[in-house]
Amino acid sequence: MKFAIQINEGPYQHQATDTAYHFTKSALEKGHEVSRVFFYHDGVYNSSRITTPPQDDRHIVNRWAELAEAHSLDMVVCVAAAQRRGVVDDGEAERNGKDATNIHPAFRISGLGQLIEAAVEADRLMVFGD
Amino acid sequence: MSILHTVNKSPFEKNSLDECLTHSTDGCAILLLEDGVYAAMQGTNVESAVKDAMASKKVYALGPDIKLRGLSTDRIIDGIEVVDFAGFVDLSESNDKVQAWL
Numbered sequence: 071m072k073f074a075i076q077i078n079e080g081p082y083q084h085q086a087t088d089t090a091y092h093f094t095k096s097a098l099e100k101g102h103e104v105s106r107v108f109f110y111h112d113g114v115y116n117s118s119r120i121t122t123p124p125q126d127d128r129h130i131v132n133r134w135a136e137l138a139e140a141h142s143l144d145m146v147v148c149v150a151a152a153q154r155r156g157v158v159d160d161g162e163a164e165r166n167g168k169d170a171t172n173i174h175p176a177f178r179i180s181g182l183g184q185l186i187e188a189a190v191e192a193d194r195l196m197v198f199g200d
Numbered sequence: 201m202s203i204l205h206t207v208n209k210s211p212f213e214k215n216s217l218d219e220c221l222t223h224s225t226d227g228c229a230i231l232l233l234e235d236g237v238y239a240a241m242q243g244t245n246v247e248s249a250v251k252d253a254m255a256s257k258k259v260y261a262l263g264p265d266i267k268l269r270g271l272s273t274d275r276i277i278d279g280i281e282v283v284d285f286a287g288f289v290d291l292s293e294s295n296d297k298v299q300a301w302l
Contacts (some may be wrong), residue, residue, distance in 0.1 A: 071292050078302070085234045085265075086208065086237075092264075096285035194292050197300040198208075 072103045074192035076185060078199025080112035081130035082123065087116055090198035091133060091155035096139050106144045106188035107134070107163070113199060114152045117145070135176035144175045146184045203228045204295035208302065210235035211246045216301040221249060226256040229295055231288065232280075233262035237269065240276045247277060254279055262288060 075094055079086035094104050109116050121131045140146050147157060152173075153166070159173040173179065189195040205224050217239050220230060230253070232240050238247050240261040250259060254277075263282040268272055272275040273282050283291065292298050 073292070089208070089234060092285045092287060097289045097292075100286060100289055102289065190262075194298050196292065196298055197302065200302055 071194065072105050072192045073097050074105050074185075074188035074195045075107040075199045076189075076195060076199075077107065077109050077113035077116060078111045078197070080115035081121065082127075084200075086199040087113070087130055088128075088159045090196070091130070091137070093196060093198070094143075095137060098137075104141070104143055105192050106122050106146060106184065107138075108185045108188060109145070109147045109150075109151075110185065111151055111199070112155070114155055114157045117147045117152075117157060117174050117177035118172045120172050127131065131174055135174050138176045146188075147173065147177050147179045148185070149181050150180050201297070202295045204291050204298045205230045206298065206300045207232050207236040207239065208234035211239045211244075217246065218249070220301040221253045224253075224257060229258045229260065229291055231260045231262065231283070231291060233265050233288070237261050237265045237271065240266070240280050241271060242275050242277055250277055250280075258291070260287070260291065277278075 075090055077087055077090045081087050097104055106159045123129055158168050158175055158178050160171055162170045162179060205220045205228060207217050207220050211217040239250055259280045260283050261276060261280050263284050
């Protein structure tokens with residue numbers, strides 16, 4: 071079965087991104103396909119590569135990145151939500167005249183159409199967050 | 201057409217559970233997770249609402265989230281089935297749609 075995942079909540083905020091991670095991991099372990107993970111609203115903060123949690127805490131960003139690498143996950147960050155919150159890749163930095171980037175290379179910034187496409191193409195859209 | 205409804209908010213903080221119970225139809229499945237698992241416990245003031253719903257709807261609770269909160273599965277309402285993440289995935293597959301009450 072093909073799942074699409076939507077995450078509306080930031081890391082370390084409450085529990086949604088942890089739930090989404092464990093659900094995604096479990097679905098992949100069961101042999102299901104996860105066609106896209108879409109980070110929306112405060113969920114875009116899950117993609118900041120400069121995130122530095124305490125050493126004894128889970129590293130939510132790296133954890134997603136490792137899962138994505140192991141399973142070739144398409145992890146998409148909403149462009150409008152990212153711009154508002156200062157989540158920037160090379161293209162956005164150039165386009166908006168910013169002096170830095172902070173997105174982890176495991177993620178890509180794109181539009182809301184990617185969420186709609188994922189929802190249409192997947193068998194189930196799972197929404198996590200507030 | 202069966203729907204899996206997920207409730208991740210405490211019934212003592214948000215009205216997600218109430219909305220879910222009001223709008224969901226007979227024969228559906230409801231999964232309590234994150235702070236939603238508080239609604240699965242015995243002796244709360246939402247216990248009767250949950251029990252009423254269980255007459256026509258199947259209620260599940262996410263075991264890892266019960267444990268994370270220091271709660272015991274021994275104290276959940278009789279008839280609520282405890283599932284793990286693999287069970288959550290199975291429920292998402294076996295129902296036709298999933299509706300998150302956030």
